[in-house]
Amino acid sequence: MFSPRYKEMHLEVNTEKCECTHPNFFNKSGIVNFLGQDFGKTTKPLAKQITDNLKKKFDGYAKLDIPNKDKLLLFCQCIVIACNYGPLIDVAEHCAENKQLYQKIDKQLMADMEEILHSNASSDALQQFAFDFKCQGGLGIILPGAYYGLR
Structure with a gap:
């Protein structure tokens, strides 16, 4: 059940203790909830769940009457x-499908950033600004689609 790497590192997993007793974390159907996402044997692709929630979150922040820098x-x-x-914890069986979804998420995030900045910069320039480290004058953010290729 567990990777042979555990034994290589002289680690032992006690399966009798591998059960969470917190009622909101683990339910009787064998689904574990982590960071608001459900994981189990028939888990939906995480990228799809993230995509569905992303627009709602941005719309909420966009309506705030605060300066653009905030x-x-x-x-x-x-x-x-x-x-x-998402790419850190997504279920491996959904990899091919999710790569495209995470790239869509990146595009949506870049469009949202462009809306905040009211920028006429090219999408490449905006993406570079997003990726550059803060010490280089950028935002230093990691987008899920860009990270997905590093998995």
């Missing part, structure tokens, strides 16, 4: 973070 800060620290964990 919207950009919320974008980086709330919206991007709410979707860039």
Whole structure:
């Protein structure tokens, strides 16, 4: 059941203890809820769930009556973070389908950033600004589609 790497590292997994007793975390159907997502034997692709929630979140932040620099800060620290964990924990069987979905998420995030900045910059320039480290004058964010290729 567990990877042979555990034994190579002299680790042992005690399967009798591998059960969560918290009622909101693990339910009787064998589904585990982690970061608001359900995981089980028949888990839906995580990228699809993230895509469905992304627009709702951005629309909520976009309506706030705050300066654009604050919207950009919320974008980086709330919206991007709410979707860039996907490739880390997504179920491997959905890889091919999810790669395209994560790239769509990246495009949506870049369009949202463009809306905040009211920028006429090219999409390549915006993406470079998003990726560049803060010490280089960029936002230093990791987009899920860009990260997905590093898996």
